[in-house]
Amino acid sequence: MAGLGSEIQVGGLKLKNRLVMPPMATENADEDGNVSERLLHYYDEKSRGSYLGLIITEHSFIASDGRASSRQVSVASDDKLDGLKKLTDVIHRNGVKVACQINHAGGNAQRNITGLPTMAPSAVLPDGSKFADRSMTKTDIQTVIQEFADAALRAKKAGYDAVEIHSAHGYLLNEFYSPLTNNRNDEYGGDLPGRIRIHLETINAVKGAVGNDYPVFIRLGSIDDVPGGSNRQEAAEASKVFEKAGVSLIDISGGVTGYIRKGKEHVQGYFSDVSEAVKREVSVPVLVTGGITDPQAAGRIIRENKADLVGVGRAILKDSEWPKKAFEGGIK
Numbered sequence: 001m002a003g004l005g006s007e008i009q010v011g012g013l014k015l016k017n018r019l020v021m022p023p024m025a026t027e028n029a030d031e032d033g034n035v036s037e038r039l040l041h042y043y044d045e046k047s048r049g050s051y052l053g054l055i056i057t058e059h060s061f062i063a064s065d066g067r068a069s070s071r072q073v074s075v076a077s078d079d080k081l082d083g084l085k086k087l088t089d090v091i092h093r094n095g096v097k098v099a100c101q102i103n104h105a106g107g108n109a110q111r112n113i114t115g116l117p118t119m120a121p122s123a124v125l126p127d128g129s130k131f132a133d134r135s136m137t138k139t140d141i142q143t144v145i146q147e148f149a150d151a152a153l154r155a156k157k158a159g160y161d162a163v164e165i166h167s168a169h170g171y172l173l174n175e176f177y178s179p180l181t182n183n184r185n186d187e188y189g190g191d192l193p194g195r196i197r198i199h200l201e202t203i204n205a206v207k208g209a210v211g212n213d214y215p216v217f218i219r220l221g222s223i224d225d226v227p228g229g230s231n232r233q234e235a236a237e238a239s240k241v242f243e244k245a246g247v248s249l250i251d252i253s254g255g256v257t258g259y260i261r262k263g264k265e266h267v268q269g270y271f272s273d274v275s276e277a278v279k280r281e282v283s284v285p286v287l288v289t290g291g292i293t294d295p296q297a298a299g300r301i302i303r304e305n306k307a308d309l310v311g312v313g314r315a316i317l318k319d320s321e322w323p324k325k326a327f328e329g330g331i332k
Helices: 037-047 078-093 138-157 172-177 197-210 232-245 272-279 295-303 314-318 322-328
Strands: 008-010 013-015 019-021 054-061 097-103 162-167 216-223 249-254 286-288 309-311
Touching (some): 019 322, 037 054, 078 097, 078 138, 097 138, 138 162, 162 172, 162 249, 172 197, 172 216, 197 216, 197 232, 216 232, 216 272, 232 272, 295 309, 314 322
Parallel strands (some): 019 309, 097 162, 216 249, 249 286, 286 309
Antiparallel strands (some): 008 013
């Protein structure tokens, strides 16, 4: 029976175990989005000892108008490659694989930082509230898709072992996915096939840029947990389509309502019911995060077939020795 310490194949990528440090924004880049010495030190510390199977680095912005914060890492231009390469080198020297999460913040971009108008699938939400400065045109959509592809190629050139497309936590692609933020009446809105059209076009463009053998993940904001929002069944249906499109891993997290699941804050793996439903429908590995702090609970999620990999975020953020203590403590 597979356990947290067992190897797993993710596309063409072989991981020595199933413990993942998921993306967590550090605000440790410089003001231009360059990798800083402080950021290098942070990832060196987290990867030291080679206990993690995979690190997915914090969300990196693919374009200046999609920036979420002032010291967010940039993968938006070729001049960032040297810094990104230093980052992957640090993690690889510690014997850990690393994926780059690429993102556009959409309606949650910070105009006071970017100096640019915000755009989203819908400027006005289904409930009538104003969300962004403008709704995206089809030209905007194609531009963003190309920016995702360009960013993915930069990640590959910088030495990342995989790339993860971010569609969770209320950012741009998740805004298309969720009925709470997608009020479009064209082919990019409406029912689930319409709301994931941009995802499929993005996956296709990214794979076209990096090649079919390079692992492409997707982080799915799988459930909004409010009336009218995205739900577990849609997550399973969408994941089947994403697998068919060629993704190597489905990373399950929260939707536009956030990465903490209200009412389940103290549950170990509070998105594991969704990951379990997704896992029943796909053959590619499924990763789940969400409030996991107990090593034995992490192992149990794997053994009970609720996911194939487990992301431990805040516990590792607080204690860089968590992976070492977990495995040396006899995690199963």
